[in-house]
Structure formats: structure tokens, C-alpha cells
Amino acid sequence: MPTFELPIVRGKKGIFKLAIVDVTGPSSYAAGGFTVNLPIKTIVAYAVKARPMANLIADLDTSGGTPKVVAYQIVSAGSGTPATISEIPAGTDLSGYTFQIWAIGY
Numbered sequence: 363m364p365t366f367e368l369p370i371v372r373g374k375k376g377i378f379k380l381a382i383v384d385v386t387g388p389s390s391y392a393a394g395g396f397t398v399n400l401p402i403k404t405i406v407a408y409a410v411k412a413r414p415m416a417n418l419i420a421d422l423d424t425s426g427g428t429p430k431v432v433a434y435q436i437v438s439a440g441s442g443t444p445a446t447i448s449e450i451p452a453g454t455d456l457s458g459y460t461f462q463i464w465a466i467g468y
Contacts, residue, residue, distance in 0.1 A: 378406070383463045385431065387456025393449065395423055395430030402467035405429065409464045419447070420461050431461050 381401050388396045410420040410431060417437070423430045433450040450456070 378466055378468055381463070381465045381467075383465070385461045385463065387431075387433070387459040387461060389455050389457045391433060391450050391452060391454040391456050393452040395432035398422075398429050398431055398461075398463065400429055400463065400465055402465050405465045405467040407466045411462045413460045413462065418450075418459065422463060422465070429463075429465075431463070433459075433461075 379402055383398065383400060385398050405422070405424050408422045408424070410422050412418045412420040412433065417435055419434050419436065421432045421434070423432050433454075433456060434447050435450050436445050436447055438445045
């Protein structure tokens with residue numbers, strides 16, 4: 363779990379750090395996401411990438427104090443109809459996915 367200090371960027375609460383973390387998805391997804399451990403206590407910016415990306419996107423929920431990866435599926439409704447995005451159903455096996463998180467904070 364690499365963490366890099368960004369000494370040029372100073373905030374009111376100290377030096378910002380960049381953490382790049384790869385997390386394997388759970389074998390049984392829980393509604394609302396799965397908890398991840400990051401070496402940054404206060405996250406100010408982030409990006410999450412799911413691999414493989416086939417019809418799956420991810421977000422990081424930082425609202426509860428403990429970060430959680432929330433996975434969403436993209437469902438195509440057919441020709442001429444917009445696709446919908448909804449959270450992955452509880453119980454879905456995501457162990458074949460890796461979620462890469464880039465987080466900046468202090």
C-alpha cells in the first residue's frame with residue numbers, strides 16, 4: 363500500500379499525502395459498499411477504478427468516517443433506450459474484481 367508525501371502541497375492541517383491502494387472485491391457484496399483501509403485519515407480527493415471494467419463502475423463513500431467502495435452496474439436497456447446505473451445487488455461475488463483507489467488527504 364504505497365503512500366507518498368506531496369511536500370509541495372501544504373494545507374491548513376499539514377502536508378497532503380497520496381495513497382494508491384489495490385483492493386480485491388468481496389465474495390459477497392454488502393449493500394452500501396465494503397469497507398477499505400486507507401493510510402489517510404481525512405480524504406479530500408479520490409478516484410476509484412474497477413478492473414475489469416465490464417459494465418461496472420465504483421465510487422468511494424467517505425461520509426461515514428470509514429471509507430467504503432460502492433460498486434454500480436451499468437445496465438443497457440436496448441437500442442434507443444438509455445442505460446441505467448444502479449448499485450450492485452447484495453450478495454454479488456466481486457472477488458474477481460480489483461478496485462484501485464487513489465486518495466489524497468492528510
